[in-house]
Amino acid sequence: MTHVTITSTLVLFISIFTIAAVLVDSESPHLFFDWTVTYSRRAPLGVDKQACIFILINFIASINSVIVINDQFPGPVLNATTNDVVDINIHNNLTDPFLITWNGVQLRRNSWQDGVQETNCPILPGQNWTYSFQIKDQIGSFFYFPSLLLHKAAGGYGAIRVHNRDNVPVPFAQPYQEFDILIGDWYNVDHRDMRVSLDEGNSLPMPDGVLINGVGPNQAIFDFESGAIYRLRISNVGLKTSLNFRIEDHLMLLVETEGSYTIQQHYSSLDIHVGQSYSVLVTAKDQTNGLSYYMVASSRFTAFELFGIGVVRYPDSEVDPFGPFPAGPPRYDYKFSLDQARSIRWNLSTGAARPNPQGSYHYGSINISHTLVLENSFMYEGSRLRYTINGVSFVHPDTPLKLADYFQLDDEFMSVIFPDSPVDSLPTLGTSVIDANYHDFVHIVFVNPLQHVQTWHIDGYNFFIVGMGWGSWDESKMATYNMVDAVSRxxxxxxxxxxxxxxxxxxxxxxxxxxxxxxxxWYLGQELYIRVKGVGQEDPSTIPARDEAPIPVNIIKCGRATSL
Structure with missing residues (x-):
């Protein structure tokens, strides 16, 4: 059954903080990190993010607008191994409440640490809080980013590597070196002004450019040794723009995407959509000709092409690259992009987080418990633009859903049924929660009737991409599904x-x-929450620890849960 609550207010959470540790698996290795989040004046595209002026009781404070972590932009690389327990103490030195979410990392039965608005009360300015979570059986390339108040437009993101345990072989030779490459669109305007514009009913315009590792053209330098093999972990950390990634005169061997080893195929370029991550192997040239090469991340499906430019250098490189950039696919060639997506398949013969082959999990033979058809669209609340799923635009209640559920304060979001498929009624505002049982096997169809690429993400899970197609969907399309080696991401x-x-x-x-x-x-309402619970566990406070992590002893409480 699915539920939605109809409400029209968005309330910023107010929280009180105490430091403590979460109960986690004490036998697994623990990793400890201390991260300080601040503003810094940076000019990635040669233009300072606009300083924002706040007036508080005749006091004027000027705040620089690029978010850095430990004075780094992008932030520190989070290196971990399958089943590690990660403890990250976040010091919020911003002027806003702050949270970080772990894009693609499957926190083991612990949505208390997910770092989004309905699972966590925010870390208030001047406060700190320790995330503590165990990484599920998982390997791969991911990234983290701030989840509140459009902070992602100001930075605050960084790469995540989850390595194989020593007893699980990797299906390729150890590369000479690894590079994390974070690509994304960038706006010179301050993220607070962008937020005001969205709140006033406007859509975001074209971005001002594309960054590679937080810097503008020709500033991201990657040094190659002749003949060596490099692993590039590439993530699109931008706000809205699909990007095509390529390296001049170098082929890329795709080996992994978001925790799945893939059939190894060479690509001259890869379309990487917002929120996606890939690992490729690149063999450096055996050269002594003094040349260096362009690394390009160019915008896809945009009115005009934007370019992020990096440089691959060799020991004998004497000059920067020259001449035209390497050509990518035609900007509006959707068929190229879809055909490439369909070509990415699961490597059935290798293990990933476990020694047993990925193909030993026969997803195609599991009975489907439930089907959801989710259609993205838009509506207007007065003159204000909102985005919807099945006609409902998400509105945040006064208490995070995770806390409201735990303390049985769920009278509001249990009141109205959320549609499992598109409906013809007028769109509305609501708090969308889908109820599901532990071990359900769910079929979800994302339907996009609009004229821009949409990307969807589910925290806590990977899923098998079994089908893509043009036009409308109906049950007859299930006969075309790939039920053998669809990639999981x-x-x-x-x-x-x-x-x-x-x-x-x-x-x-x-x-x-x-x-x-x-x-x-997302900011304007295109989200929902899936509440996964054991059969008969109607009261979340009684769920055994083996099924879901207990409420953290250092939990930040806010809203109606503040005094509970």
Missing amino acids: STVQVYPSSWTAILTKLDNQGMWNLRSQNAEN
């Missing part, structure tokens, strides 16, 4: 006037966010 694109189908097993209890990865759509 956590973020998927849906092309204009098309559909994408996924299958996932709900084996991670908790309250998990399903959202548009387009920051504008």
Whole structure:
């Protein structure tokens, strides 16, 4: 059964903080990090983010607008191994409440640490809080980013690497070196002004450019040794723009995406949509000709092309690259992009987090418990633009859903049924929660009738991308599904006037966010939550610890849960 609450107010959470540790698996290795989040004046595209002036009781404070972590932009790389317990103490030195979410990392039955608005009360300015979570059986390339108040537009993101345990072989030779490459669109305007514009009913315009590792053209330098093999972990950390990634005169061997090893195929370029991550192997040239090469991340499906430019250098490189950039696919060639997406398949013969081959999990033979058809669209609340899923635009209640559920304050969001498929009624505001049982095997179809690419993400899970196609979806399309070697990942694109189908097993209890990865759509209501619970466990406070992590002893409480 699915539920939605109809409400019209968005309330910023107010919280009180105490430091303590979460109960986690004491036998697994613990990793400890201390991160300080601040503003810094930076000019990634040669233009300072506009300083924002606040007037508080005749006091004027000027605040620089790029978010850095430990004075780094992008932030520190989070290195971990399968089943590690990660403890990250976040010091919030911003002027806003702050949270970080772990895009694609499957926190083991612990949505208390997910870091989105309906699972966590925010860390208030001047306060700190320790995230503590165990990484599920998982390997791969991911990233973290701030989840509140459009902070992602100001930075605050960084790469995540989850390595194999020593007893699980990797299906390729150890590379000479690894590089994390974070690509994304960028706006010179301050993120607070962007937020005001969205609140006034405007859509975001074209971005001002594309960054590679937080810097503008020709500033991201990657040094190659002749003949060596490099692993590049590439993530699109932008707000709304699909990007095509390529390296001049170098092929990329795709080996992994978001925790799945793939059939190894060479690509001259890769379309990477917002929120997606890939690992490729690149073999350096055996050269002594003094040349260096362009690394390009160019915008896809935009009115005009934007370019992020990096440089690959060799020991004998004497000059920067010259001449035209390497050509990518035609800017509006959706067929190229869809055909490439369909070509990415699961490597059935290798293990990932475990030694047993990925193909030993026969997802195609599991009975489907439930089907959801989710259509993205938009509505207007007066003159204000909002985005919807099945006609409902998400509105945040006064207490995070995870806390409201735990303390049985769920009278509001249990009151109205959320539609499992598109409806013809007028769109509305509401708090969308889908109820599901632990171990359900769910079929979700994302339908996109609009004329821009949409991307979707589910926290806490990977899913099998079993089908993509043009036009409308109906049950006859299930006969075309790939039920053998569809790739498993956590973020998927849906092309204009098309559909994408996924299958996932709900084996991670908790309250998990399903959202548009387009920051504008997410900010303006395109999300819902999936509440995964054991059969007969109607009271979340009685769920055994083996099924879901207990409430953290350092939990920040806010809203109606403040005094509980």
